[in-house]
Amino acid sequence: MRLKIQLRLLRSGQLPWSYPEWLRGLAYTAMARGLPQVAHQLHEEGWSHPEGRRYKPLTYSWLHGLRPNGSGLWAEGTVTWWASSPIPAVVEALALGLLLEPEVRLGPYPVMVERVEVESAPDFRETMTFTALSPITISTGERRGDGRLVKRYLSPEEAAFGRALAENLRRKAAAFYGRELRGELEIQPHPPYRSKLVRIHDTDIRGWLFSFTVSGDPELIRLGYEAGFGEHTASGFGMVRIYAHKPSAEAEI
Known part of the structure; x- marks a missing residue:
């Protein structure tokens, strides 16, 4: 909604x-x-x-x-x-x-x-193209040389970016619906990518504005559209809209 x-x-x-x-x-x-x-x-x-x-x-x-x-x-x-x-x-x-x-x-x-x-909600299909209305952010944990685990924000240029977004959606589905959605989901970002670094509650968050094509389970695609793609969505990240033309990172932000 x-x-x-x-x-x-x-x-x-x-x-x-x-x-x-x-x-x-x-x-x-x-x-x-x-x-x-x-x-x-x-x-x-x-x-x-x-x-x-x-x-x-x-x-x-x-x-x-x-x-x-x-x-x-x-x-x-x-x-x-x-x-x-x-x-x-x-x-x-x-x-x-x-x-x-x-x-x-x-x-x-x-x-x-x-x-x-x-x-009105769009007709969710197995392949759709979206563009970001607010930056999309996703991170991974990496262990440094001293053994400490630190957070690193992923870039759309990394293959892990799309995989991490898909897994994040599956975990959200289990939390919100009480059941897992194990359908396939492939996310293909389209350049150019616009990086945004924003400080929210004393935390610096790195996100990206871009468009992307997502293919797979329409129920997972709908969840991404309604709940946001990636992390920190309740702080104003990860919202998308349908992109009607050629993929681009243009956004009115």
Whole structure:
């Protein structure tokens, strides 16, 4: 289930490159107003994988309609924001919260919610091409020479990138649906790739904007579309839309 949200900034201003952290605050504040119990589970508990790992069934885009302006992004007038989840109650919590109190805050900026609409789901097929609405990030653990295990963010140029995204989706399916989806899934990224490094809650996250073709189990493809591809989706990573033309990394971000 996916929302398309029109937000109007009540005063123009310069947003920092790290503004996606403000979107996270906006989303959780609205959900807490809409359906507090759902917001609490999403924020504090998540949905558990049988092996104990927890996942949060939420993804959202960055704002579309901003203009690069030197050291940040210029925000003026109306911008577009998408949010999605495979759990309808999560989307309902966000929509209800935004509609109950349509004047919200994006960091220090007052923002008016002008429109909230549910987007129709596409026809999910065995091969589809998507482009990122927010950067896609996935990592692996590597052991250093001193024996310490460290996290390394993968690049779309690495073969492990697509395999890690597919395995991440299978684990999310087990957490959200209570059953594993073991269907095949192949993810083929298309260059060029635009790297984005963003600091969220004192953590630097490396993600990538690009388009890609995914082939395999339509149920897994649908989960990627609704829950986001990769990690940190509840912090504004991994959201995609159908790409109708030739593969490209173009995005309005």
